[in-house]
Amino acid sequence: xxxxxxxxxxxxxxxxxxLAALTDKIRQMAKLLFGTPLNAVLSVIFxxxxxxxxxxxxxxxxxxxxxxxxxPNACRAAAGACWSFIYAKSGQLLFGIYPYDERWRPALVxxxxxxxxxxxxxPTSWTPRLLQVWIAxxxxxxxxxxGGFGLVSVPTSAWGGLPVTxxxxxxxxxxxxxxxxxxxLARRSATMPAMRIIAVVFIEGIxxxxxxxxxxxxxxxxxxxxxxxxxxxxxxxxxxxLTLFASAYLAEVIRGGLQAVPNGQYEAAEALGLSFxxxxxxxxxxxAIRVAIxxxxxxxxxxxxNTSLVLVVxxxxxxxxxxxxxxxxxxxxxxxxxFLFIGAIFFALSFSFARFSDFLERRGRISY
Amino acid sequence: MLNDAxxxxxxxxxxxxxxxxxxxxxxxxxTVANLEARGIPIGFDFLTxxxxxxxxxxxxxYGPRDPYYWAIIVGIANTVLISTIVIICSSIIGLxxxxxxxxxxxxxxxxxxxxxxxxxxxxxIVLLIFLYSLWWKILPPIGQAINLAPGVHVSMRGLVxxxxxxxxxxxxxxxxxxxxxxxxTHVFRRFFQRxxxxxxxxxxxxxxxGFWLANVSIKFDWPVFTGFSFRGGIALTPxxxxxxxxxxxxxxxxxxxIVRGGVLAIRKGQWDAGRSLGLSRTQILRLVVIPQTxxxxxxxxxxxxxxxxxNSTLAIAVGYPDFLAVMNTTISKSSHSIEGxxxxxxxxxxxxxxxxxxxxxxxxxxxxxxx
Numbered sequence: 026x027x028x029x030x031x032x033x034x035x036x037x038x039x040x041x042x043x044l045a046a047l048t049d050k051i052r053q054m055a056k057l058l059f060g061t062p063l064n065a066v067l068s069v070i071f072x073x074x075x076x077x078x079x080x081x082x083x084x085x086x087x088x089x090x091x092x093x094x095x096x097p098n099a100c101r102a103a104a105g106a107c108w109s110f111i112y113a114k115s116g117q118l119l120f121g122i123y124p125y126d127e128r129w130r131p132a133l134v135x136x137x138x139x140x141x142x143x144x145x146x147x148p149t150s151w152t153p154r155l156l157q158v159w160i161a162x163x164x165x166x167x168x169x170x171x172g173g174f175g176l177v178s179v180p181t182s183a184w185g186g187l188p189v190t191x192x193x194x195x196x197x198x199x200x201x202x203x204x205x206x207x208x209x210l211a212r213r214s215a216t217m218p219a220m221r222i223i224a225v226v227f228i229e230g231i232x233x234x235x236x237x238x239x240x241x242x243x244x245x246x247x248x249x250x251x252x253x254x255x256x257x258x259x260x261x262x263x264x265x266x267l268t269l270f271a272s273a274y275l276a277e278v279i280r281g282g283l284q285a286v287p288n289g290q291y292e293a294a295e296a297l298g299l300s301f302x303x304x305x306x307x308x309x310x311x312x313a314i315r316v317a318i319x320x321x322x323x324x325x326x327x328x329x330x331n332t333s334l335v336l337v338v339x340x341x342x343x344x345x346x347x348x349x350x351x352x353x354x355x356x357x358x359x360x361x362x363x364f365l366f367i368g369a370i371f372f373a374l375s376f377s378f379a380r381f382s383d384f385l386e387r388r389g390r391i392s393y
Numbered sequence: 394m395l396n397d398a399x400x401x402x403x404x405x406x407x408x409x410x411x412x413x414x415x416x417x418x419x420x421x422x423x424t425v426a427n428l429e430a431r432g433i434p435i436g437f438d439f440l441t442x443x444x445x446x447x448x449x450x451x452x453x454x455y456g457p458r459d460p461y462y463w464a465i466i467v468g469i470a471n472t473v474l475i476s477t478i479v480i481i482c483s484s485i486i487g488l489x490x491x492x493x494x495x496x497x498x499x500x501x502x503x504x505x506x507x508x509x510x511x512x513x514x515x516x517x518i519v520l521l522i523f524l525y526s527l528w529w530k531i532l533p534p535i536g537q538a539i540n541l542a543p544g545v546h547v548s549m550r551g552l553v554x555x556x557x558x559x560x561x562x563x564x565x566x567x568x569x570x571x572x573x574x575x576x577x578t579h580v581f582r583r584f585f586q587r588x589x590x591x592x593x594x595x596x597x598x599x600x601x602x603g604f605w606l607a608n609v610s611i612k613f614d615w616p617v618f619t620g621f622s623f624r625g626g627i628a629l630t631p632x633x634x635x636x637x638x639x640x641x642x643x644x645x646x647x648x649x650x651i652v653r654g655g656v657l658a659i660r661k662g663q664w665d666a667g668r669s670l671g672l673s674r675t676q677i678l679r680l681v682v683i684p685q686t687x688x689x690x691x692x693x694x695x696x697x698x699x700x701x702x703x704n705s706t707l708a709i710a711v712g713y714p715d716f717l718a719v720m721n722t723t724i725s726k727s728s729h730s731i732e733g734x735x736x737x738x739x740x741x742x743x744x745x746x747x748x749x750x751x752x753x754x755x756x757x758x759x760x761x762x763x764x
Contacts, residue, residue, distance in 0.1 A: 071500040219406040235703035330516035360526030375514040
């Protein structure tokens with residue numbers, strides 16, 4: 026087939042050339058779909074399945090759907106999806122119960138975090154400055170969300186929607202990463218048995234429990250365990266629970282990476298007279314983390330998805346604000362559309378991170 | 394002392410232990426003081442008291458007069474039920490998806506790819522809530538239940554299907570026959586080794602013999618619509634069905650990726666080597682490829698199965714009473730939070746360790762025998 030198209034390239038008449046290429050393509054496609062008996066069977070099964078499901082879904086999604094009509098009765102009359110609800114309620118869906126007049130603040134926070142994430146994925150911005158920029162940005166985020174210093178103060182109990190999801194994700198993973206590195210090093214420590222035991226108990230204890238049970242402990246039982254002067258508010262408690270949970274999982278992934286670094290590397294670093302921390306920072310961790318990138322990315326994606334669980338302990342994340350918006354009696358409560366919208370936001374976050382990790386993996390491979 | 398590596402190590406650990414013990418002591422004294430202030434005694438006596446909890450559905454029989462410990466066992470049974478069904482279904486669907494993902498057929502691999510990516514990149518809780526909302530929206534009321542297959546009806550009130558009632562007249566004889574045949578094949582294995590797939594025949598044979606000796610009667614209990622509801626058969630509520638379907642979709646995406654990775658890890662040279670030994674295609678699959686694939690996929694599959702047990706706690710999002718939900722109401726009703734915490738810790742540890750032990754046993758069986 027290849028020789029055929031190669032022969033055709035030399036022909037002067039462009040039309041017959043493209044026609045031949047087209048038939049070539051069709052023939053190739055037909056061979057792929059029906060070339061072997063197994064492929065033919067698969068094509069029929071999957072083709073029938075797709076034919077039965079995709080057109081009705083498409084009709085519901087687009088043709089029968091109400092797109093922008095602000096009248097709720099249009100949705101009641103329509104047979105398809107009610108996207109105008111999402112459009113009309115977008116403020117409430119994205120920002121929850123945040124005071125209406127102050128909504129520009131969480132909006133700015135979302136733009137800031139997403140822009141900074143986008144900026145951070147470029148290899149050219151990976152300098153020590155990046156960390157300082159992030160710390161400054163998070164301080165700004167805290168001020169914008171919480172208020173004070175000239176802005177109306179908003180308690181964390183009124184925070185809601187997308188900014189909550191983004192803040193929980195970024196801060197929990199950002200803080201959990203260094204803790205995870207320390208835990209992994211402690212667990213592999215040969216000279217400090219007490220440190221190793223503490224790390225093992227912490228990591229295995231957290232990994233043995235579902236995140237929900239840890240969130241319950243943090244939000245419901247902690248007031249019983251901690252004196253009032255040490256007790257942070259509900260948002261911070263959930264954030265700490267997420268961080269500890271993530272750090273235990275990240276620690277195990279990083280430990281796997283550390284195990285892949287051969288002993289000769291430690292010996293070489295020692296021969297150069299490097300101290301423990303300089304050995305780790307300059308020699309061991311860069312290699313260990315590079316090996317662990319795929320597993321690290323998987324863990325981080327799980328954490329992005331896990332932030333959605335804070336709904337169960339009464340934090341106002343995307344799902345809770347979706348449920349609150351659905352409670353409006355003026356609208357016909359289009360739950361499927363709302364949760365599709367929320368699912369799409371989470372999908373965009375984790376899917377783009379997965380692509381970023383693919384990029385890192387390829388880049389790491391080339392630089393060797 | 395601080396310049397000496399050993400001394401420094403001891404000093405650092407000393408400080409760490411001191412800080413940790415101090416923190417624990419603070420937690421302990423605060424908790425004791427708080428409990429005393431509220432007049433709650435510490436102890437597991439409350440477990441035998443009547444719970445008065447409401448558990449909306451369970452596979453074990455439960456009434457509000459039953460004691461707390463029985464309510465907790467009912468919750469554990471619900472968690473085990475969800476986990477078992479989800480693990481079995483997602484393994485089968487994941488295996489199919491993982492293989493079709495590798496197919497050269499663009500329709501098959503494209504569909505699997507979309508399924509896998511959506512399943513892996515959506516939070517399970519969003520998936521569950523979405524499916525639960527669909528359940529009420531697209532399914533008809535019970536009077537117009539959709540008949541999916543003979544005896545399988547689906548409506549807003551849930552899924553009804555025929556129950557299989559297997560009664561064993563003499564279970565002892567059956568087991569004896571089954572065991573006898575298995576031992577027999579084991580003893581004569583060397584003798585029968587030449588005969589291909591003899592072991593499968595023996596297993597089938599012993600099963601048939603066991604059934605025959607046990608004098609099994611199999612009865613189907615068909616659901617019948619009585620005007621208001623279905624009578625007979627097994628009924629799955631919308632909550633349970635949502636969890637089973639949602640978690641299966643979610644987990645199957647991960648299983649598919651593990652299977653795909655395992656198959657891709659077997660190099661082409663293994664096929665060539667098998668062919669040069671004169672093995673047939675099925676022989677290569679059975680003797681060369683599948684054993685190596687299993688070796689690669691069992692450890693990650695095990696951690697996926699443990700995740701299923703943990704994810705079953707999401708049942709709370711649709712209001713199904715799993716173990717954690719029962720514990721949550723137990724704690725808020727009885728105020729025994731410390732004891733409750735220990736029970737939660739112990740049960741999940743036991744469940745996960747059981748799964749791990751089984752996987753490790755299986756892993757050892759299929760591991761490389763190095764001499």
